Amino acid sequence: MPRIRAAKKARRESVLKNRIAYEKVEIPDITDAVTDNVLSIAAISQPSTTRSSTKFKNDELEVSTERFILSDKKAAHMLRLHQKKADTFPIRKVLQKTRKDLISEKRKTARQARTDKATKEQPNVDDLFNSSDDIARVDILEDDVPDVMIFPAFETNNQFFPKSPSSIPSFASSSNSPKDLSKPGLYKRKRAFEESVKKDLGPEYRVTNSPAKQATLEAALRWKTRNRITDEAYQDLSREFFPSLTSLKKYRNELLEILKKESEGSLSNAVITYFNGLDSFDFEEVRINFGADKGSNSTKVVWYLVDMDNPLSQNNLHIFSCYIGGESRTELKPYMDIINETMFTLQAELIDTDHGLKRFTCFWISDCKMSDECLGLQGGSATCPCTYCTMASKTWKDFEVVPVSALRTIDDLQQAGERVEQAAAAEFLTPKQLADKKKENYSVKATPLITAIPLRRFVPPVVHISISAVSSTVKYCKEKGTDTIMFDQITSKKIGYHQGTSDYTGPNCRKILHHFMNHPEIDGYGIDILRSFANVEQYAEARDLTEDEIDKLDDAIKEFFKLIDENYPDLLGRKTKLHILRFHVMPFVRTYKSWGKFSEQSLEHIHHIKNECDRRIPGKTEAAKAKQLKYFTDQHMLIVYFASH
Known part of the structure; x- marks a missing residue:
């Protein structure tokens, strides 16, 4: 130990002299062992929570020299803690050693894997010659080897390579540091390293000098929405790379509010607004599919542009409305009235868009049952169940071509539907007479809900x-x-x-x-x-x-x-x-x-997405169904938005 300076020793003695009840203790020589006069832990009766009593210079205040004693409960608690620490010490040491050994073994395995890979990819460094080399090769027979191999001493430890062996490994190239390389040489080395990273790790990795940054709110919401990440799973992600869930939800609500305001008004305005937001559209005619279908406990009314890249993708499918209910005529009528009006508006004349003057052409997609409801047909097992012709089903096998006179038109359906509705309003008709009336009108039961497009634009499902x-x-x-x-x-x-x-x-x-x-x-x-x-x-x-x-x-x-x-x-x-x-x-x-x-493929697939969203919000009450419906429509609105932005 270093010798204590005289000034420091004098200050220490001065402090000790000013204490009350001071008993001078002989200070041992610094050369003595410092632990000779130290009391053992067992000799300490109770830990002290106070200092020695102190007296001011003018004796104005005097502090008691008594030491407070811990309560029995506190002392027992301290004893238990000490005993627990002593008991678990061997176990903790074993766990630390085991953890250290596991980490060491893991790193050793990784190093061995890298070594094995390098050995497979590189030539054998122990044999730098082959038959094409122009250097003579000396084969040493086992009998010629002396008991003790004496090698000449070299001044340096550099590895000796032949003049021009063809099998020199790639890593035996120049070992110049980047500072010693020329600009072209540095560029070549950088390119070679980038190619190596791309080959070993894949094209999704790249070499960069910039540290990873936290994703923006838009990028994080785009990733979470497209991959359907739950809030619980997102919460476990590192805040170093992803913004907090609270900030993300706030941004999501603000974005949804903006999107809903943009879609306010007529459906035709929403279609044109979306069309104007496209990067480009080179066709003179804009073909749009409108459709509806029931899945599980809800019915979806949708639309999408036909001439898009991957038109059947869910990213291109827009949900106009989704309601809890079936596909009866009464439930469909409010929505079909809007669809019909939108079709009339879009097809009335050429529309000046951001991509020039465009002609809009509308189509209807659905299964046969939904089309029959929208056209006022009985469908199913009726006498004339076909959507497109009035041929009775029992005569189908007798024809090779449908006569032109048997093809239905929207006007024919309108007139037949009016006749049936008038007959249904008459109180004197019996149910059998009403059924015969429908049969006389080729299985028409009501007027069509969609009249804005000809029947030939009802797509065969x-x-x-x-x-x-x-x-x-x-x-x-x-x-x-x-x-x-x-x-x-x-x-x-x-x-x-x-x-x-x-x-x-x-x-x-x-x-x-x-x-x-x-x-x-x-x-x-x-x-x-x-x-x-x-x-x-x-x-x-x-x-x-x-x-x-x-x-x-x-x-x-x-x-x-x-x-x-x-x-x-x-x-x-x-x-x-x-x-x-x-x-x-x-x-x-x-x-x-x-x-x-x-095709109605995307319309059918949307039912599966709705079911997945419903599982995020469990419950079968009306309130739970309303929450499920809102979550589904909001999520799909974001999916469509991020697909086009």
């Missing part, structure tokens, strides 16, 4: 026709087939029915078709029907078709029904969707050069 073709074929072959190969193959792929029905979903229908197309060696009863329909389904993609492809689609449809008529004549029955495929799909495709771009 792509998804539901595919479901009907595949599901009907599987059911037929299961009941009347001579073998079970088809059904066994479907079961082996674990493809099940849609919940609550005996039909397959649209994606499952495609899986079935692709399975049998990809395995031509599988042969069984009715499998040829599925392969024939697969030739039809391939032209239902969301794209424009060439004239040659349209002709091939026509031929594929004819071959499909020819196969059924010849080998499975009782398969068709009175299935409305297959009748539409046979007689009414091709006129639509030849007119508008596509079928898949007008």
Whole structure:
């Protein structure tokens, strides 16, 4: 220990002299052990919470020299803490050692993995020669090696390399520091390092000198919305890179308020506002699909632009309204009135947009049941269930072409609906007489709700026709087939029915078709029907078709029904969707050069998204349903916004 200075020693003695009840203790020599006179812990009876008594210079105040004693409870608590610390000390030491060993082993494994990878990628550094080198190679036989190998001493420790071996490893290149490199050399080294990072880590990583920054509120909300991240999962993210959940919710509410104000007013203004916000639109005609469908306990009324990149994406689907309820005529009427008025407004004349003068053309997409409700048809098992013609279902098999006189028009539906409604208002008609009146008017039950577009712009339902073709074929072959190969193959792929029905979903229908197309060696009863329909389904993609492809689609449809008529004549029955495929799909495709771009696929998929949102807010009360509805519409509004901004 260093020697205590005389001045410091004098000050210490002066302080001790001024204390009351001071008993001078001999200060040991500094060379003695400092622990000789230290009391052990056991010798200390109680810890002291006060200092020694002190007296001021003029004796104005005197502090008692008594030391306060801890209560029994406090003393027992302190003793327990001391005992617990002493008991757990060995365990804590073991845990610390175990943790340290695990970290060391993990790092050792990582180093070994890097070494193994470098060994595989680099040439063998122990053998720097090969047969193409121009340097003589000396092979030392084992018998010639002396017991003690004596190597010459070198002045430096630099590794010696041959003059020009062809197998020198890449890491044996120049070891100059970046400061010693020229600008071109520094640039080359930087580029080589960036390429190495890209190769090893992937294109999503890049070399940067800037530290990672916290994401903006817009970027964080965009990421959270698109990936459907829950609030609980977002809360666990690092605040170093993501803003707080409170700030994010505040920004979200402000953005939704702005978006809702922009969409206030008529639906036609909302459509034009969205269209003006697009980066570009090169077509002279703007085609818009309006549609509606019921899923679970709610009905969605939607619209989207047809001629967009990936038009069937959920990012392009706009929800005009979503309400808790079914698809009855009474429930649909308020919304269909707005849709009908919007169609009239958009199609009335050319509209001056930010992309120039544009002509808007509207279409209607839905399943057959929804279309029948909007057109005032009975549908289903009625005498004339087809949306497009007045042919009775029992006569479908007798025709190869639908007569022009049998095609329905909006005017015909309007007139027939007025006659039926007048008859229904008459009190003297019996239910049977009213049913006969509807039958006389080709299964019309009311006036149409949509009159702004001709009937030819009611799109034949792509998804539901595919479901009907595949599901009907599987059911037929299961009941009347001579073998079970088809059904066994479907079961082996674990493809099940849609919940609550005996039909397959649209994606499952495609899986079935692709399975049998990809395995031509599988042969069984009715499998040829599925392969024939697969030739039809391939032209239902969301794209424009060439004239040659349209002709091939026509031929594929004819071959499909020819196969059924010849080998499975009782398969068709009175299935409305297959009748539409046979007689009414091709006129639509030849007119508008596509079928898949007008699909109701995105409308059907929106039900799945609604169900996912509902699970975020549990409950079956009316208040819970209202919260679920608001959350779903808000989330989808943000999805559409971020897709176009």
